[in-house]
Amino acid sequence: MKIQPASAAFTVLLGFLAAVPYSGIDINLPALAATGAALGASPSHVGLTMSAFMLSLAIAPLLYGPISDRVGRKPVVLFGLALFVLASLACAAAQSLPMLLICRAVQGVGAASTATTFAIIRDLFDEASGRAKIASVMIAINVVTVIAPSAGAALLTVGGWRLIYACQAAAGVVLIFAVLWGLGESARKSARTGADRRLAASAVVNDYLRIITHPVSIVFILVGAAAGSTVFAYVTGSSLYFIGVVGLQPRQYGMIFSACSAAVMCGAFLDSQLGRRGVAPANVLTVGLVLLSAAASTMLVTTLAGWSPPAFVAALLIAVALAFGLSMPNLMNATMQPLPDIAGAVSAAAGCVQLTSGAIASGMVALLFDGRTALSMAAVMAATSLLALALYLRFAVASSRRSSGRKASASADG
Known part of the structure; x- marks a missing residue:
């Protein structure tokens, strides 16, 4: 059964x-x-x-x-x-x-x-x-x-x-x-017939061309990749900072990492509850990305000012994790929504871009680490989170509205 x-x-x-x-x-x-x-x-x-x-x-x-x-x-x-x-x-x-x-x-x-x-x-x-x-x-x-x-x-x-x-x-x-x-x-097999169902390389390439040229999906993929890179940066940088600079024991650092994971769960749970209460995903996503960039930018500013108490840095990382949990369900949903017939390819493209950008962000944090501060982590996190927010506000919102407008017009004509 x-x-x-x-x-x-x-x-x-x-x-x-x-x-x-x-x-x-x-x-x-x-x-x-x-x-x-x-x-x-x-x-x-x-x-x-x-x-x-x-x-x-x-x-x-x-x-x-x-x-x-x-x-x-x-x-x-x-x-x-x-x-x-x-x-x-x-x-x-x-x-x-x-x-x-x-x-x-x-x-x-x-x-x-x-x-x-x-x-x-x-x-x-x-x-x-x-x-x-x-x-x-x-x-x-x-x-x-x-x-x-x-x-x-x-x-x-x-x-x-x-x-x-x-x-x-x-x-x-x-x-x-x-x-x-x-x-x-x-999978809705009946939705794709004939040439669309072939596994030929040309058909697969056409799928990915549809994704990267779709004005809504591609922007949300990039927003998700930038937001994900912020998290990859903190995963790499937090261990370098708390263990290598502050001198915490691995067990103590593990408690901070667990708190961040719990914050992601809390963000995702909060998003599901807001959804049940009818709060629009765009509103939740906006709040999540603003919180993400605000926490990361605050870390960068205080680090540059020479004031970065470990407890304060940990609190900012927990805020970043909460914002990520609040944002990602909406980002994944918005990414796949416009192209339901190739949802598998869309999900794959989003995952590939996010992992690749995350690996780059992690590498930058490690390469730029000065051994004394959290500056490399804070700088990469601020840059990627602000990029995610800028892409969302500049392109994703407008693209989603145009897409909704076309659907409404098509419904009215029908």
């Missing part, structure tokens, strides 16, 4: 699927040093396993998206989860760093299939319901990001770094059975 889309169980399933890529990052963080010791590699070189995984997460959805638009979401998710399981087992058995790097890249390719989760939401729900579902999925993702590092540390203590990968494989198997028995096909 398939799980009903309106049920809480369906939301939980989508949340666990969407969290697979994040669990593949966070649960392995405590084991980098132990993995390097076992394979005769330095922790910095083992850190490349994270890069290999994230690179796959950025690129693979570009293939999964168009395929899922044509053959359906469920086969793509099942294929990816099966690949994730096999690659996780291969990671657990790896005897050298080069082999582990290859297996991690393949593991990332498998995990990337779950990016179709947001396309599934777009398939099944209207704008208001979809916004609430995306918010719930974001809450589930952040629950995983809070739990995963501690779970990884516990598994490392009990059975070593290989047990972490074995447990990832076991979780993948459970999800395969959950998808097989509980998830129905959501």
Whole structure:
């Protein structure tokens, strides 16, 4: 019996699927040093396993998206989860760093299939319901990001770094059975026929051309990428600042990071509640992006002024996380709304652009870090958050209004 889309169980399933890529990052963080010791590699070189995984997460959805638009979401998710399981087992058995790097890249390719989760939401729900579902999925993702590092540390203590990968494989198997028995096909196959349903390269290219030339979708993709880059910058910069400059212990820093994850959940929950009360998504998104840029800009100004108490910086990061949770459900919903027939490709394009821009932002924070202040983190966060707000106010609002006007005119003519 398939799980009903309106049920809480369906939301939980989508949340666990969407969290697979994040669990593949966070649960392995405590084991980098132990993995390097076992394979005769330095922790910095083992850190490349994270890069290999994230690179796959950025690129693979570009293939999964168009395929899922044509053959359906469920086969793509099942294929990816099966690949994730096999690659996780291969990671657990790896005897050298080069082999582990290859297996991690393949593991990332498998995990990337779950990016179709947001396309599934777009398939099944209207704008208001979809916004609430995306918010719930974001809450589930952040629950995983809070739990995963501690779970990884516990598994490392009990059975070593290989047990972490074995447990990832076991979780993948459970999800395969959950998808097989509980998830129905959501893609509207009848909406695309003939040439549109071909998997030829030209058809896939045409899909992405439609996305990058669509005045609404492309702007929201860029806004989401800029806002996401702000978060990537704080994830990288916060550890450099609080551990490297302030001198906090990893456990103490973990409490700050957990507070930020909890703030994202609170923002997403608040957005879902506002949606149920009829608050327009554009209003919530505006507030979220203003709060995001205000908190990041305040951090930059106070850092330049030489006043940046750790507690104050932590409070600003929590405000950034709250704003991100408030904004992202609306951004994802607005990105996919104009092109429902290729929602998989739209979701893939948005994810790819966000991960790529986030990696650039993280790299800039690390390269510009002066070892004494939070300036590199604050500067990149302020720049990306202000860019997100400017793009939204200058282009996204106007494009959305023109699109709504055309729909209203078409309805009146009909």
